[in-house]
Amino acid sequence: MAKEPSYLNLYRSGELSGRVEKLLGLLASCRLCPRKCGVNRLEGETGFCETGRKARVASYNAHFGEEDPLVGRYGSGTIFLSSCNLRCSFCQNYDISQAAGGMEVEPGELAAMMCRLAEAGCHNINFVTPTHVVPQIVEALVPAVEQGLSVPLVYNSGGYDSVETVALLEGIFDIYMPDFKFWDNHQAERFCHAADYREAAVNSITEMHRQVGDLQVDDEGIATRGLLVRHLVMPNQVAGTEKIMAFLSDRISKNTYVNVMDQYRPCGTAEKDDLINRRLSAEEYRSALDAARKSGLTRLDPRIRPRLVLVPGR
Structure with a gap:
């Protein structure tokens, strides 16, 4: 029998509605993320993320390019949310994250999207860049549950999250999938306009792991609960890959599921x-994989990346 998502228990107890109110309260003088802009988004004011009371959705579909434990046979039900609380100069989704596009949605509309994806067979509902619209997502979850939603939720963030906000998501998101982009805050400020990125990522990922632990999968290899971490390897070692891998191994878990990604390309203003x-050289990517293995991490994403390097033993 399939394991039911944790949010169903919160819904039955009435706690889910209570969480909605607490999360919406964070919008009144917005402190959802580490920027703590302080604007009243309930009244339509906007801060760094340029998002007011309503979430905006760029697109939603069954996605087959995610990690294998999320995709399975029928795909990950991915909802791409517009805007972002980071401003990465190299963003590969600039038109979604920084161009302020997308369609504003009411809670019922977002709930309907979740349910359509689940009805199509998707193994989970995967919110891409959810940090700045967490209250709106959880608000929409209530009618989604009432319409029969019963697949896990994935929190797919850039890693610039607030522990206060993540703590309010306990029992709602069964799967966390943050990025850990940079170790050096000077680089994070230069490339993402986030001078406290490392501290935010360290603290929020620690809280995520406290809630859900290491990644768990069912008999078919489909993720049911746990933490996955993505790390995009960048040219000239600007991301601090070795230190990030050491942190994950030493302070989170050697069994952390980590995707060491090679697909960096100079998008946005990065070409200047x-x-x-x-793009990366084969040696840069090989060094990143070596750093992950030497740190003691035992659960690296197994997909082969022949463009750069054939992984030994595969």
Whole structure:
């Protein structure tokens, strides 16, 4: 029998509605993320993320390009949310994250999207860049549950999250999938406009793991609960890959599921920056994989990346 998602228990107890109220309260003088802009988003004011009371959705579909434990046979039900609380110069989804597009949605509309994806057979509902619209997502979850939603939710963030907000998500999201982009805050400020990125990522990922633990999968290899971490390897070692891998191994778990990603390309304004205006070399990616293994991490995403390097033993 399939394991039911945790949010169903919160719904039955009435706690889910209570969480909605607490999360919406964070919008009144917005402190959803580490930026703590302080604007009243309930009244339509906007801060760094340029998002007011309503969430905006760029697109939603069954996605087959995610990690294998999320995709399975029928795909990950991915909802791409517009805008972001980071402003990465190299963003590969600039039109979604920084161009302020997308369609504003009411809670019922967002709930209907979740249910359509689940009805199509998707194994989970995967919210891409949810940090700045967490209250709106949880608000929509209530009618979604009432319409029969019963698949796990995935929190797919850039890693610039607030522990206060993540703590309110306990028992709602069964699967967390943050990025850990940079170790050096100077680089994070330069490339993402987030001078406290490392501290935010360390603290929020620690809280995520406290809630859900290491990744768990069912008999078919489909994720049911737990933490996955993504790390995009960048040119000239600007991301601090070795230190990030050591943190995950030493302070989170050696069994952390980590996707060491090779697909960096100079998008956005990155092509004008001499440090990051090229793709990775095979040696840079090989060094990143070596750093992950040497740290003691035992659960690296197994997909082969022949474009850069054939992984030994596969």
